[in-house]
Amino acid sequence: MGVQKTYNEIIAFAIDKEQEAVDLYSDLAERAQSPSGKILFKELANMEKGHKSRLEKLDMPYFSSKKLKPPEDLKIADYLVDVQLTPEATYQDIVLFAAKREKAAFDLYCDLARLYATIPAIKQIFDVLAQEEAYHKLKLEREYDDVVYKED
DSSP: OHHHHHHHHHHHHHHHHHHHHHHHHHHHHHHOOSHHHHHHHHHHHHHHHHHHHHHHHTOHHHHHHOOOOOOOOOOHHHHSOOOOOOTTOOHHHHHHHHHHHHHHHHHHHHHHHHHTTTSHHHHHHHHHHHHHHHHHHHHHHHHIIIIIHHHO
């Protein structure tokens, strides 16, 4: 009973975190000045909606079918100073904030995978989500490298 309750609470927590990401990226898509920024953040919002939906349904065929392959890590968000989202935030601030948020989501799902290491099906859910968040971080770091860094 205790493990099941904890598991249900963790899944509910993860669903809430995914909704926060959907809300954030939807807001950032509205704020973005460039067409490419709008597209990027709408795409990320849709990806996070997918995570939320798969968690709500506990879409085990999806999670069990995913092959785990860590993406390239540019580590841009790892080494830059944290930024706050303010109404005056620049595109650079927004992209960096989002990349750092994806890094935090990745770390969260890695921690949850370790917590459930003895239950392979549950561990797989969190490993897959961690991998997908790492790909989101990579997408944002590439945007930073290709667009923001080149503007300096």
